[in-house]
Amino acid sequence: MYKKLTALLIATSFCASVAMAADTQKLTIQTIYQTGDVNHRAIERFAANVKSASAGRLEIDLRTIGSVVGYTETVDAVAAGVLDGHIAFPGYFSGTEPGLGAIADLPSGYDNPYQAQMMMEYGGGLELLREMYATLGMYTVGALWSGVESMPVAKEVMKVDDLKGVKIRAPQGMASILFEKVGASVVNLPGSEVYGAFEKGVIDATDWGTLAMNEDAGLHGVATGFIHPGIHSMPLIDFSISLDRWKKLSPDLQTILTMATRDLSRDMIQSNAVRDAKTLQSLAAKSVPQYDWPVEERQAFRKTASEVWASYAEKSDYAKKAIDLQISFLKEQGYMQ
Known part of the structure; x- marks a missing residue:
């Protein structure tokens, strides 16, 4: 009787395991x-x-x-x-x-x-x-x-006008158009070439990642400062x-x-x-300059960005829906006028 019960339990367990694997x-x-x-x-x-x-x-x-x-x-x-x-x-x-x-x-x-x-x-x-x-x-x-992106730079960039003439690595799309609109020179490069381009002076700034991600990539070692919080992405x-x-x-x-x-x-x-937060403290301890744009400069940059949004919205019906939806939300929440 005991042997039969043991066999039954083993068989039931096996069947359950097979069923679970099948599921x-x-x-x-x-x-x-x-x-x-x-x-x-x-x-x-x-x-x-x-x-x-x-x-x-x-x-x-x-x-x-x-x-x-x-x-x-x-x-x-x-x-x-x-x-x-x-x-x-x-x-x-x-x-x-x-x-x-x-x-x-x-x-x-x-x-x-x-x-x-x-x-x-x-x-x-x-x-x-x-x-x-x-x-x-x-x-x-x-x-x-x-999270919030940051931007390593090779010169002081504290306002919109400071972007004029800056050679900035940015991906294709609205960000590139926006930077060009404020006078920057956009360079399209894959991420793997950003460090070398900074080191050789091919670029003066880069749209890459968060503060810690930029640190991991060694970008603060070739840049002289950084815009943070980011203004762009x-x-x-x-x-x-x-x-x-x-x-x-x-x-x-x-x-x-x-x-x-x-x-x-x-x-x-x-x-x-x-x-x-840890990276920010580490960079401050090393006296690496942080460029935290004042509210009025961020608003000026957003005003120019809104012109780029309007232009991009013409690319397709869905593009218009996406732009209109976000503008409506930003206004409803009081994030923009």
Whole structure:
């Protein structure tokens, strides 16, 4: 009798294990970060949270930037079934839909990531981003931010007029147009060439990342100062997966993934803010000049930026919707007149 009971328990346990294994779903996701990056570490915590909250029924298989496809090729890879989704900058795909670039980074639009987060969560931004990605066969689970960007510079830049003649590395898009509009000379370079370009005097400033990210890249060693808080960029990162894969997830797994993504956004913003604060103190101890623009200069820069926004809005219906939505939100919240 005892042997029969033991056999029955073993068989039941085996069947349960087989059933659990059969129920486990895996999402292969490529990020735009390298292993060890503060943001990638936050995403690893996110993946662990999803697995734990789902009792192992949903696993996130993370791949670093470029490990499967190029960072601008993830949407095509999802369509081909090579990837299930990505954690990426929507602006990479603005050539397909300019509206993605408009909602991904409104230059000089937000003072901190929480303002952008509120726009996405409560101002209709997330719904619009989902609508745009749906045209590409993807579903946006949520939006993420790495924090307030900073700008290493090789000369004192305390006001808009100081940007005239400055050779600045900036990605293509509204940010480049804005810098050119205020008299800067824009140089388009991949991130891997920024340090060398600074060192050789090819550029005098760069739109790159947060204060700590710039420090990690060694940029404060070749720059003479830095603009902080940044005046130019608050890039949004999206976590989007195949629309078909999303629809096949059970309602509870969809909820787990959504809530875990919201927590990931908090984790990324706050972990970057902690590192930025430490970096700021370290740079101050080394007497590296910080250029914190006064309110009136930030407002003047935003006024010029709004002209760039208006021009970009003409690129597509979605671009206009994205620009109008954000301007409306900024005005409603009293962030701009």
